[in-house]
Amino acid sequence: MAKTKVHTFDAVIIGAGGAGLMAALYAGRGAKVAVISKLYPTRSHTGAAQGGVGAALGNLGEDHWEWHAYDTVKGSDYLADQPAVDVLCQEAIETVIELEHMGLPFDRLPDGRISQRRFGGHTNNDTGKPVYRACHAADRTGHMILQTLYQQCVKNNVNFFDEFHVVDLIRVGDTVRGVVAIQIASGEFHVFHAKAVLFATGGWGRCWEVTSNAHSLTGDGAAICLRRGIPMQDMEFFQFHPTGIFKLGILITEGVRGEGGVLINGEGERFMARYAPSIKDLASRDVVSRAIFLEVQAGRGINGQNYVHLDVTPETVNYYYEKDGESKRIDAAYIEAKLPDIADFTRTYLGVDPVKEPMPIQPTAHYAMGGIPTDVDGRVVLDDQRTVLPGLYAAGEVACVSVHGANRLGTNSLVDLIVFGRRSGRHMAEFCRENELLPLPDNAADEVIAEFERLRSSKGQVRQYELRGRMQKSMTANVGVFRVEENMKKAIDELVALRDAYHSDLVIDDKGHQYNTDLLEAWELGCLLELAQVTAISAVARKESRGGHARDDFQKRDDVNWLKHTLCYRTEDGYRLAYKPVELGRYEPKERVY
Numbered sequence: 001m002a003k004t005k006v007h008t009f010d011a012v013i014i015g016a017g018g019a020g021l022m023a024a025l026y027a028g029r030g031a032k033v034a035v036i037s038k039l040y041p042t043r044s045h046t047g048a049a050q051g052g053v054g055a056a057l058g059n060l061g062e063d064h065w066e067w068h069a070y071d072t073v074k075g076s077d078y079l080a081d082q083p084a085v086d087v088l089c090q091e092a093i094e095t096v097i098e099l100e101h102m103g104l105p106f107d108r109l110p111d112g113r114i115s116q117r118r119f120g121g122h123t124n125n126d127t128g129k130p131v132y133r134a135c136h137a138a139d140r141t142g143h144m145i146l147q148t149l150y151q152q153c154v155k156n157n158v159n160f161f162d163e164f165h166v167v168d169l170i171r172v173g174d175t176v177r178g179v180v181a182i183q184i185a186s187g188e189f190h191v192f193h194a195k196a197v198l199f200a201t202g203g204w205g206r207c208w209e210v211t212s213n214a215h216s217l218t219g220d221g222a223a224i225c226l227r228r229g230i231p232m233q234d235m236e237f238f239q240f241h242p243t244g245i246f247k248l249g250i251l252i253t254e255g256v257r258g259e260g261g262v263l264i265n266g267e268g269e270r271f272m273a274r275y276a277p278s279i280k281d282l283a284s285r286d287v288v289s290r291a292i293f294l295e296v297q298a299g300r301g302i303n304g305q306n307y308v309h310l311d312v313t314p315e316t317v318n319y320y321y322e323k324d325g326e327s328k329r330i331d332a333a334y335i336e337a338k339l340p341d342i343a344d345f346t347r348t349y350l351g352v353d354p355v356k357e358p359m360p361i362q363p364t365a366h367y368a369m370g371g372i373p374t375d376v377d378g379r380v381v382l383d384d385q386r387t388v389l390p391g392l393y394a395a396g397e398v399a400c401v402s403v404h405g406a407n408r409l410g411t412n413s414l415v416d417l418i419v420f421g422r423r424s425g426r427h428m429a430e431f432c433r434e435n436e437l438l439p440l441p442d443n444a445a446d447e448v449i450a451e452f453e454r455l456r457s458s459k460g461q462v463r464q465y466e467l468r469g470r471m472q473k474s475m476t477a478n479v480g481v482f483r484v485e486e487n488m489k490k491a492i493d494e495l496v497a498l499r500d501a502y503h504s505d506l507v508i509d510d511k512g513h514q515y516n517t518d519l520l521e522a523w524e525l526g527c528l529l530e531l532a533q534v535t536a537i538s539a540v541a542r543k544e545s546r547g548g549h550a551r552d553d554f555q556k557r558d559d560v561n562w563l564k565h566t567l568c569y570r571t572e573d574g575y576r577l578a579y580k581p582v583e584l585g586r587y588e589p590k591e592r593v594y
């Protein structure tokens with residue numbers, strides 16, 4: 001058996017993205033905190049977020065947090081919990097200002113206030129027209145958030161364990177005692193003993209073949225919790241972002257359409273006018289992804305192929321912005337200033353200059369609306385009664401509060417990270433003040449160490465990346481933008497076969513301990529396979545279409561039977577589904593019209 005070192009803190013936070021760092025800053029004010037991250041913190045996926053963080057500052061025209069809340073609920077196809085949405089949209093304003101005060105270099109208006117841009121689904125509730133709500137730092141908003149928060153954490157003496165891969169949660173009955181991690185450089189197992197644990201490990205877009213998500217987004221935190229008896233909520237709702245670079249999946253921010261960019265099919269038509277007559281290209285993401293899919297299916301892709309064009313060239317785009325008190329039509333310099341990274345990506349990866357030519361795009365797997373169920377203080381809840389598991393927290397993309405319901409609006413993930421990261425951190429500090437450190441169980445790491453030794457010594461035929469490729473193909477083909485029962489069942493059968501192969505026929509070439517990425521990626525694949533299965537099982541059960549879950553065989557939303565959250569538990573006899581009511585509020589469910 002490998003050696004185990006033990007570290008003791010009040011609170012441990014797994015993940016150094018926006019959610020983990022915001023939580024660490026706040027928890028650190030009242031407790032001794034460690035952040036454990038498999039990546040160097042500033043490599044977290046939050047750093048890839050482009051377009052903006054939404055807050056109804058109203059710097060460029062009238063806006064209200066209630067409008068933001070209504071847009072979020074409508075965008076969620078009425079599955080979001082409305083009291084949580086109110087918290088999100090109200091606190092968005094003060095947290096964005098707080099980030100500004102921490103030194104985040106937002107784009108500015110001539111008078112010095114934060115500049116804002118339009119984004120999908122963000123509207124003036126009276127007129128239905130787009131509002132300017134997305135606060136941004138060019139198209140590198142997430143990068144700036146991550147850098148700013150990391151600097152603040154370093155300044156405030158948060159302890160970091162970088163390149164430590166967490167592989168288990170130590171749960172004893174209804175208490176948590178810490179986590180087990182592997183130090184990637186040495187392969188040593190470390191136990192982190194703590195009063196409170198927060199998972200902020202991000203999403204699992206790597207279940208699909210074409211995705212905007214980084215390689216590291218393998219759903220580790222969600223899978224660990226699932227294995228320790230915590231249900232996964234609303235896993236059938238996974239967002240496909242409409243504009244990924246063709247074949248590569250790399251994201252082209254919605255900010256391009258916010259700055260006036262338009263979608264065009266193979267017949268040169270601005271097709272969104274047919275699907276969302278009022279808001280067109282700025283309809284919510286599920287609506288736009290489906291429209292692209294249908295255009296392609298009807299043979300109206302570019303040259304009959306599997307993609308359409310996103311056009312932000314000044315010749316096509318009829319969009320005006322204010323400069324020096326004058327209204328100016330968008331030009332090349334404006335695009336370069338507002339979308340520098342996008343221009344760079346498309347030039348580098350496609351050889352396409354977006355100032356002169358349209359970009360080939362297709363929907364790309366992007367964001368997990370579902371995840372570990374929590375309340376508005378990040379506390380993990382276990383059932384339909386919302387029973388809290390004391391000491392366990394989740395925040396950010398891995399969590400499901402639920403503020404995104406069946407479909408997340410653009411800019412609302414970054415808001416979610418900072419609002420609920422902050423609330424979780426605060427609550428953890430309080431929890432640590434009021435509670436004693438409970439003893440570690442004997443041999444807390446033994447079970448997961450044994451699992452790793454089994455993996456390391458496996459002597460089958462098939463390599464982890466082959467299984468991963470098969471899973472990704474099946475999920476894209478069968479549990480993608482549009483779904484039908486037969487295909488989803490096929491995916492479930494394939495995933496069962498892949499998991500069998502994973503357990504009985506895997507081979508790991510690297511038997512060593514130091515930087516054994518072969519082994520760690522195999523373990524990550526175990527997480528992905530499990531989350532893919534939970535996604536498909538939750539999806540096949542939901543016999544309606546809502547938000548990101550669009551079924552050809554049940555095309556309508558069915559509020560009578562399905563206005564409820566899915567919970568999926570892992571049990572000894574397989575997965576078990578249960579449901580919990582949606583918390584409604586000011587807005588009664590009605591048909592979404594864009």
Ligand SMILES: Cc1cc2nc3c(=O)[nH]c(=O)nc-3n(C[C@H](O)[C@H](O)[C@H](O)COP(=O)(O)OP(=O)(O)OC[C@H]3O[C@@H](n4cnc5c(N)ncnc54)[C@H](O)[C@@H]3O)c2cc1C
Pocket residue numbers: 014015016017018019020036037038039040041044045046047048049050051052053141142164165166167200201202203212213214216220221251253366367395396397398410411412413414415417
């Ligand atoms: C390309 C792209 C652009 C986006 N643009 C926007 C946007 O403009 N606006 C918006 O609102 N949203 C955007 N999103 C979504 C948003 O960026 C993410 O949902 C959000 O950043 C997730 O943050 P997080 O803190 O939850 O996790 P992440 O930033 O993904 O960080 C996860 C952390 O967990 C750690 N970790 C994971 N597993 C383990 C483990 N087993 N052990 C130890 N550590 C672990 C990682 O090291 C990392 O530090 C975008 C997403 C992508 C992919």
